Amino acid sequence: MxxxxxxxxxxxxxxxxxxxxxxxxxxxxxxxxxxxxxxxxxxxxxxxLPNLDPPSGRYTITGNQDLDDRIWELAFERGYVLRPTASGELSRVGGVPMQPQAADAWIGLRAEAREAGMGFIVSSAYRSPASQRTQFRSMLDGTSDSAINAALTWYSVPGTSKHHAGYALDFRYASGTFGEFRRTPDYAWLSKGNFAIPKRNGLVPSYPDDIVSQGPRPEPWEFVWIGTxxxxxxxxxxxxxxxxxxxxxxxxxxxxxxxxxxxxxxxxxxxxxxxxx
Ligand SMILES: [Zn+2]
Incomplete structure (x- = not known):
């Protein structure tokens, strides 16, 4: 048609x-x-999406070549893909760096959220491959496949995080944890009507439910800006x-x-x- x-x-x-x-x-x-x-x-x-540099390949993760090869193999098996990184100037909202379009979207969504009595914040947006590497390494507890998969359940290897592009926003309560976000009134508010409120601010769920292979498990707290x-x-x-x-x-x-x-x-x-x- x-x-x-x-x-x-x-x-x-x-x-x-x-x-x-x-x-x-x-x-x-x-x-x-x-x-x-x-x-x-x-x-x-x-x-x-503007202001992106193409993926630059596999980063070193632990420095042990065999272990890194196995981590990359398991990461790709889970559906992780190499992601672009932000280029150009980033904005800051509440001290958190993010792409300017994501900043505008967050400011708009935050105003609606506060009006509705919702107190969630953005705890993380842009993240460099270097800081992703530090985070992944700190979560990797051992060298076995099960240890690697345990880390990959929630943490991207450097170069595969949607945060590198600067359009992904992690929401949570100021004093809360990510794990509990799905059970909060804030998530109920965000997700009602097929995520109607995030959508009208240009944001969609980043790791939604009902996908078998997308890298990490579904992350109800993460949203990405793609524009209305x-x-x-x-x-x-x-x-x-x-x-x-x-x-x-x-x-x-x-x-x-x-x-x-x-x-x-x-x-x-x-x-x-x-x-x-
Ligand atoms: Zn995230």
Whole structure:
């Protein structure tokens, strides 16, 4: 189906459907499954996110060549991929460095959160491969496969963290732990309506549920900025579902999708391409 015909359907539908402003506001973005959130992020990394340097290959982890080779092997088996790193100037919010777009998104989301009585903070955003190396090494307790896998359950090896790009944000309570974040009212607020509030600030879940192989276990506290344009455009069949409904905003976004209307189609080969990078 072409963009033109989608627009025509939406226009026809809009003549007959009118929803309360608040409902239209919260439902203006397509709903995504975990794998679709992941595909959106991979697409953004490869096509639309600015200020990135390509991955620079495998970093030294422990300095022991055999052990490092085994760690890399197990990391790739789990679905970790080499990730780009931030280039250019980073912003700071509350002392935490992050990409300027992520900073704007966090400031917007924080204002909404505080208004709703939510107190979560960003505890980590940009992280260099060097500090990732330090963190991973401190979590690696032994040289066996089970010790390596225990560390890889939650910690990326240097060069594979989404934090290197500066668009990933870790949320938690000021005095809380990551593990408990899923059970907080803050997470309930963030996740309601298929993450409607993060989405309208350009943010999506970073390691969502229901994905078998994405590196670490699902991390409900981590979100990534990909921009509202891409979130609106998304995947054609989902866009069509929304267009059939009352979301006029989505229709107008289709023609100005990041990369143009043609690029609204998410290439399924993208994950493979990123791995090859
Ligand atoms: Zn994180």
């Amino acid at each position: 072409t963009v033109k015909s989608l627009t025509a359907i939406a226009a026809a539908t809009l003549m007959f459907v009118s929803l309360p402003a608040s409902a239209a506001d919260i439902d203006s973005y397509p709903e995504y499954t975990g794998p679709e959130f992941q595909a959106l992020y991979e697409y953004a990394v490869a096509n639309t 344009g891409l979130i609106s455009c998304g995947i054609p069949q989902n866009v069509e579902l929304v267009v059939m409904g009352p979301a006029a905003a989505v229709v107008s976004e289709i023609e100005s999708c990041p990369g143009g209307a043609e690029m609204a189609v998410l290439p399924r080969w993208l994950g493979t391409q990123v791995r090859r990078a």
